[in-house]
Amino acid sequence: MSKSQELKIKDKFTGETIRTVTADTIETVHEKIKKVHRNQKLLKEMDFFERAQLLSQFASKLRFNKNKLKDLIVAEGGLPVKYSEWELNVVTNGFKFCDWYYQFLEEKPLTSIEGEQLVRIRYIPHGLAACLSPRNTPISLPLYQLGANYLVGNPAIVKPSTACPLTMLEAYSMMEEIDFPALEALDLVIAPGEWAVDEFIKSPLVKTIMTITASHTAKDILVRYGRFLKKTVDRSMGVDMYTQPFKNFFFECAGNDAGIVMNDVNMEQVAKWNAMASYTNSGQQCFSMKRIIVHQDIYDEYTECLIKEIEKLKYGDPTNPDVDIGPLGSRKILMMMEVMVEDAKKYNAKIYTGAEKIDTGKDYGLFYKPTLVEIKPEMCEDLSKAPFLWREEAFGPVRSITKAKDIKDAIKLANASNYGMRAVVYTSNLNNIEVFKNELEAANIYVNARPMLVDITVSLGGIKDSAYPAGCKYYPQELVYGKYIYDGTSLNLEKIK
Amino acid sequence: MVIDLKSNIFNQNDFKTDIARNYTSFLSNYPEIFADLILGSHFDFAIYDSIESYDARAPIDVFNVYRNGEGIEIKPGKANNADLELALSVEAIEKLIKTKDNVEYAQLLGSFYNEPNEENGWIDFMLFKRTQKIIEMGYGKFAQTAGILEDDGSIIHL
Numbered sequence: 085m086s087k088s089q090e091l092k093i094k095d096k097f098t099g100e101t102i103r104t105v106t107a108d109t110i111e112t113v114h115e116k117i118k119k120v121h122r123n124q125k126l127l128k129e130m131d132f133f134e135r136a137q138l139l140s141q142f143a144s145k146l147r148f149n150k151n152k153l154k155d156l157i158v159a160e161g162g163l164p165v166k167y168s169e170w171e172l173n174v175v176t177n178g179f180k181f182c183d184w185y186y187q188f189l190e191e192k193p194l195t196s197i198e199g200e201q202l203v204r205i206r207y208i209p210h211g212l213a214a215c216l217s218p219r220n221t222p223i224s225l226p227l228y229q230l231g232a233n234y235l236v237g238n239p240a241i242v243k244p245s246t247a248c249p250l251t252m253l254e255a256y257s258m259m260e261e262i263d264f265p266a267l268e269a270l271d272l273v274i275a276p277g278e279w280a281v282d283e284f285i286k287s288p289l290v291k292t293i294m295t296i297t298a299s300h301t302a303k304d305i306l307v308r309y310g311r312f313l314k315k316t317v318d319r320s321m322g323v324d325m326y327t328q329p330f331k332n333f334f335f336e337c338a339g340n341d342a343g344i345v346m347n348d349v350n351m352e353q354v355a356k357w358n359a360m361a362s363y364t365n366s367g368q369q370c371f372s373m374k375r376i377i378v379h380q381d382i383y384d385e386y387t388e389c390l391i392k393e394i395e396k397l398k399y400g401d402p403t404n405p406d407v408d409i410g411p412l413g414s415r416k417i418l419m420m421m422e423v424m425v426e427d428a429k430k431y432n433a434k435i436y437t438g439a440e441k442i443d444t445g446k447d448y449g450l451f452y453k454p455t456l457v458e459i460k461p462e463m464c465e466d467l468s469k470a471p472f473l474w475r476e477e478a479f480g481p482v483r484s485i486t487k488a489k490d491i492k493d494a495i496k497l498a499n500a501s502n503y504g505m506r507a508v509v510y511t512s513n514l515n516n517i518e519v520f521k522n523e524l525e526a527a528n529i530y531v532n533a534r535p536m537l538v539d540i541t542v543s544l545g546g547i548k549d550s551a552y553p554a555g556c557k558y559y560p561q562e563l564v565y566g567k568y569i570y571d572g573t574s575l576n577l578e579k580i581k
Numbered sequence: 582m583v584i585d586l587k588s589n590i591f592n593q594n595d596f597k598t599d600i601a602r603n604y605t606s607f608l609s610n611y612p613e614i615f616a617d618l619i620l621g622s623h624f625d626f627a628i629y630d631s632i633e634s635y636d637a638r639a640p641i642d643v644f645n646v647y648r649n650g651e652g653i654e655i656k657p658g659k660a661n662n663a664d665l666e667l668a669l670s671v672e673a674i675e676k677l678i679k680t681k682d683n684v685e686y687a688q689l690l691g692s693f694y695n696e697p698n699e700e701n702g703w704i705d706f707m708l709f710k711r712t713q714k715i716i717e718m719g720y721g722k723f724a725q726t727a728g729i730l731e732d733d734g735s736i737i738h739l
Contacts, residue, residue: 133711144705148632148697184712262636 086110091274093250096162096411097402099448103250108275113241113283116271120239121212121289126266127237136183138265139231143179145258146172153223153251160248161222162411164402167365170536174224177540179231184540185560189236194568202571207564209237210332211291214284216277217252218296219245219413220368220479225296226252230270232559238292239269241284247413249274281305285312285331292332292563296370298477299337299503299549306333306552334562335552336370336544338477339505342498343373344520346491346511347381351389354510359393361508361535363454366399366409367481368417370550371506371528373535374478375459376485377497383487387456390485391437394454412450412480418443421452421480427472428484434458436485452481459484461493464500477503491516499525504547506530527556586612586652595657600674601628601642605655607678612652614683617722622648624720625659625666628674632699635668664715666707669693673702691728704729 086109092101108116127135146153150172157168193201213233217226226244233240244252252272259267273280284290285308295302309331316328343361345354361373378386402410412418418441425439438455457473464470464486473484488494498507507526511517521529527545530537545556588609596602604626608614615622627640634640645660646653669677673693680686690704697703706729708715715721724730 140708144707147694147705148703150697181708181712183708186711187713 088112091246091249093160093248094448095159096413096448097159099444099446102156102159105249105253105274107246108273108280110279110283113273113275113280114287116241116273117212117214117283117287117289120241120269120271123266123268124212124237124239127209127234127239127269130237130266132186132189132235132237133183135235135237135266136186139179139182139235142259142262142264143176145262146176146179146255149258150176153254156251156254157222158402158410160250161219162402162413163222163365164407164410165405166408167410170364171221171224175227175231178228181540182231182235185235185558188558188561189564200575202575204569204571205566206569207236208567209233209564211238212289213238213240213292213294213563214287214290215240215242216281216293216295216297217242217244219247220365221296222248222251223255226272227255228559229294229296233563234266234270236560236563238563241271241273241290243273243275243277243280246274246276277301282308282312285309288328290331292334294334294336294562296336298479299335302335302337302552305335309333333552337505337546337550337552338479338503339370339372339546339550340374340475340477340501340503341371341506341508341526342375342377342501342524343508344488344494344498344510345376345378345382345386346494346509346513346516347379348512349510351382351386355386355389355393357510357535358390359397362483363394363397363409363481364536366412366452367454367483368413368479370477373508374483375474375498375501376456376483377488377494378485379494380487380489387436387458387485391456394437394456397454399451399453409451409454409481411448412452415447415450417480418450418452421455421478421482424471424473424476424478424482425455425457428457428459431459431463431471433460433463433471433473438482455482457482457484459486461486461488461497464497467500467502470500474500475502491519495520495523499523502548503550505545505550508533527551527554586616588612588653588655590655592657596642596644597657598628598642600671601644601657603678604628604669604674605644608646609653609655611683611686614687614727615646615648615653615723617719617726618648619717619719620648620650622718622720623660623663625663627666627668628671629668630671632670632703635670635705640668641671662709664708664710664718665720666709668705668707670699670703672700673704676702687726687728689728694729 088109089107091105091107093103154168157163158165189207191206194203215229226242230242256272284293313326318325318327397408399409400407436456438453440453442451459474464474504526506528507524508530509520527547543556543558545551547554590605590609625645628642629635630641643659644657646655693702693704
């Protein structure tokens, strides 16, 4: 029996221990996997709309307890209190109206070329899903993973980040309080990702592994899966036969979103939105606007507007309702921001604002001032030689700004990336809008949209290194497969009798 | 375009509580709140004296609002096949009926949704029909007009 570990969950600003939680061991993880798998039948006893109604009611419970949850989000996540509202709304609104997803899961007839409807597509849940969540969202993503699986009828194990598991544990205990039906088919695992992933990979009961993580971590999971498969090879028949079945992998990964600002916009308004889109949650957001590309005609003036907005951002105690920028989630992020800025300096990049750290020397109260760095377009021509800040996701408050000659150049720069989550465009030229929609390489294109858009119709996903498999989908769609059923009874019953 | 809507309250003596009588009288002054709902929309207003009674689905009074061609009809009891239920605490209604106009009313209603509080007041809603259908019936726009669903862009101010 493995020894269980006590995890001290600390306030990211003050460093005080908020609570100590007992982490799972390999044995308890196995038990939980078996338990939720065994209780899958409880989910099958309800239909989609019953489950949707229950999630909708649970959204009310979350809302009635929002202050308690917000306090935890702020403390363990370091998210500013004003942003914690948004974090919570993502999931409460999603749950409140979750039956909206039925349009993707409704059984459909297919019409053959003869005009007959003998084939139907029925959507079937994949089975047990093991989900891993990142530390930048203490509740929205882990709870959304739990809810999406419940909605379609999959048992699920969700592993929130060990840096901030308390909000999710609180949400789960709220479900326990109200005897949430079929909760036995859902559970949380508090364990470090390094070994938890291996246990999920090894378990034959786990059919799907879904994560929201850095692209490199996601690739590492695939490598681990490959190694695991290799160990299962049976050579007794003289050929390599892999004895373990395929698993489904759904990875939501990094974004390095381009945000294009053309020379026909209200610069002050767009700069306000830009600052929000780029620096909310200290820039620790996969869909943050990271590479700002500005038309040369307005580059200087727009940069000035943007700097003004950036310098208005207040950083500090995240419980202060005026604070925009809370502490960073980890020392690793602080280090990464420093490395990116130092690397950019080697390219003689101009630092417009920021580039200063507040380092307590501990693992809390760490800040990096909102930073804007000029990356010259010629530095981005060969991606392999481009500054680190351009090539990789800056998961913190450092953003690049680059001058584009015209629309063609802006699109070329935007597409010069290994990532393809979102692309954002601000322009009032209606003729150019279609060009952007067609030419930008990203799974989601946002034209003249307000930042941090929260809407049930906003899907997840990405192309290139931003998602695996590539595409733009809603979670519930990914958690089911289409069973194609040909029923020739009406044509052939008499013949086969 | 401003639509002049009429409101009619039926069988007001059949309400179980004074708070329902007062609230329906108040609502009948602002039928324009319901202008975005399509004809035939029909939903319940349920009044609860605590969150526990809401959890137990045991309202102290219920009335329903029907959107007809001319405006709205308010009647005691539950609607037959209601689209949704708007749940309100007594404390919320006591404050709502003191508002001076429909703008102030909408702002306060929204605050009870966004900052629910047992002491100060709260509101909630339960959908009885599919979200898509509810949206098609105009309830999404109604919720915005009534201040329940705010524009998310306003949540974070920089």
